[in-house]
Amino acid sequence: MGFLKIDKVTKSFGALTVLSETDIAVEEGEFLVLVGPSGCGKSTLLNMIAGLEPVSSGDIVIDGRSMNGVRPADRNIAMVFQSYALYPNMNVAENISFGLEMHGVAKAERDKAIGEVAELLQITHLLKRKPGQLSGGQRQRVAMGRALVRDPDVFLFDEPLSNLDAKLRVDMRTEIKKLHQKLGTTIVYVTHDQIEALTLSTRIAVMFGGHVQQLGTPKEIYDNPANMFVAGFMGSPSMNLFPAKVAVSGGKAVAKIRLADGVTAELPFAGDAMAAHDGRDIVLGIRPEAITDELGADRSSNAVHTINAKVEVTEPAGSDTYVVAELGGEEVTARFRADVEVKPGDVFPFAVNMEKAVAFDPETEMRIR
Incomplete structure (x- = not known):
């Protein structure tokens, strides 16, 4: 049984089923990437792990605890969004510490956590700036810092690099991978970019039509595709x-x-x-x-x-x-x-x-x- 267990999870909107009886077990410290074209169900699955969408049937378990009916704030997860979702009226330090403040963490402890995360992400010199004074890559680091400072059980990334230019996307891929290797955190990461999936993950779930088409290591997915969709979708140029x-x-x-x-x-x-x-x-x-x-x-x-x-x-x-x-x-x-x-x-x-x-x-x- 995995640290994060997705057990026969189905999601329907009325008569439309967007995710069908999905089973994935994620081990502690693993980097799982959900990849697939738009409309395949990957973001819906991420939102259900986060508690932003209810599960129609099945169960999501984190560290042995069922998440059915548990509010997002009580799940001990942290999410990094595509849009960064930073508060424009707060500076970087305030953005990073906002969640801690809402949970009643003492100021001295907050300041210590901000310093540690800022040093890790190399944004110490940006702590007094507002989001409007930052580049796209710097904003992404702040969004990651806000997630890291909470020390959650699971990090959820929802297409975090899609708004960046090509070179910065490559640089940030490297930074995220180094961060995972250093911290050993459990990450579920959604993307439509199969190069991101291959370079970042320890395992990949290739999704299409509301189903997991194949679940395996990057090498297994690339060398031994289970079907023609996986073969044609993964790789650039494709198979x-x-x-x-x-x-x-x-x-x-x-x-x-x-x-x-x-x-x-x-x-x-x-x-x-x-x-x-x-x-x-x-x-x-x-x-x-x-x-x-x-x-x-x-x-x-x-x-x-x-x-x-x-x-x-x-x-x-x-x-x-x-x-x-x-x-x-x-x-x-x-x-x-x-x-x-x-x-x-x-x-x-x-x-x-x-x-x-x-x-x-x-x-x-x-x-x-």
């Missing part, structure tokens, strides 16, 4: 998904793929997992970094195979060049080394690491194992 047909000869399975010129190429599967699926139509999933130029291929793999395909688009990206070709009637993105000379119209050898390939059922969209 390539294109149709293929399994053919088996002598106990060895290959994926037969139609190229743009009508020729059929064959890519042998690694291992024997697909040997029982002769003649089956599948959707093949391969990440861009597993499709590259021959010299950039993984030298440690014994399952790298080359096919010649026509280049449609090249996208230089500094350290890499993304190369788009057509496989199985779908556009496929490959990740080449930056100095590879390749241009649209070239028929070029693409090295495919089939150790990294996964197969999905085109009807159910579930992983074939």
